[in-house]
């Protein structure tokens with residue numbers, strides 16, 4: 001019989017890529033959707049997956065809805081991708097961010113504990129938990145680097161990380177944390193800097209905008225391709241023992257470099273269009289993230305396949321097509 005996987009956050013960026021990968025491995029995929037007056041299936045449509053998934057209702061802030069879903073599906077694997085995932089918005093909505101990203105994970109772990117205790121659980125942990133933390137030896141971050149989160153988002157994810165470890169240790173549940181560094185794609189949310197730039201470049205190139213306003217351009221991020229990173233999530237749940245893994249490319253670049261490459265890809269100079277704008281500065285910044293994913297590479301056999309320049313080109317090309325189509 002096909003394995004059953006429940007994916008929360010199915011309408012986001014990672015949900016569709018993970019669903020695509022699980023379907024290719026023969027899984028039956030259930031996608032959780034919260035109550036919304038007008039749910040947006042655009043990302044699933046982009047990968048042509050709308051009709052491949054069985055949808056279940058549920059919200060991370062509503063424990064009973066999670067219990068109902070887990071009891072109904074009794075999944076072999078649960079991937080918790082749902083979150084208020086925008087760091088920049090987490091100061092204004094710190095309570096909501098905590099309720100979804102921290103307590104929501106406790107609710108989900110309880111639902112699994114009561115109704116599907118042998119189910120394997122993946123928690124979407126993040127490099128934002130490291131914040132200012134740097135590995136003393138190489139200036140990178142790995143599984144042993146101390147956490148020093150710099151936003152309500154980062155703090156909420158530290159709680160969820162430790163609760164996942166705690167349920168593993170307390171109840172012998174197969175619960176794993178993937179500590180993923182930034183990963184992007186053509187279906188990245190428009191508020192994140194990579195997609196904001198690729199969309200801005202496309203609109204400027206096609207004559208629909210004149211400027212692009214950005215915040216801190218010195219920030220360094222380790223950017224990979226989401227399609228690669230979801231494969232690491234799946235691999236983590238196929239191991240003999242549950243564990244936590246950093247997933248990253250090991251290379252980082254500044255926001256300025258991303259913008260420079262994106263504009264260059266369409267034959268423009270970023271300096272002519274980008275304006276720095278204090279509205280996009282954060283109260284506390286994470287200046288430098290670069291992940292050491294040696295453990296995932298050795299134990300999971302995972303490797304990233306898309307280079308930084310190819311990722312930038314992929315995103316800009318996709319937005320050029322989108323903007324053109326929308327305005328045709």
Ligand code: NAP
Pocket residue numbers: 008009010011012013014015033034036058059060061080081082083084085086100124125126127179180181182183184189
């Ligand atoms: P995303 O595009 O923001 O998707 C998050 C999804 O969570 C959305 O579909 C959203 O639903 C859903 N959601 C929000 N609140 C919910 C709630 N209360 N109950 C149920 N669902 C809810 O995020 P992503 O980029 O795919 O990232 C997936 C996960 O990995 C997130 O947990 C994120 O924090 C984490 N992460 C991401 C990165 C990265 O670089 N992308 C790196 C490390 C970790 P709606 O569509 O209804 O809004």
Ligand code: F7E
Pocket residue numbers: 085086087088125126127128180181182183191192193194196213214215216217219220221255280281282285286
């Ligand atoms: O910002 C700077 C900003 O919002 C990246 C989430 O998926 O990855 C993501 O979090 C950097 C920051 O992503 C703008 O200050 C400059 O230093 O694209 P971002 P993020 O905050 O790194 C982690 C791993 C997650 O877990 C999160 O869920 O870019 N920046 N100017 C800007 N950022 C935005 N959004 N907009 C700007 O105009």
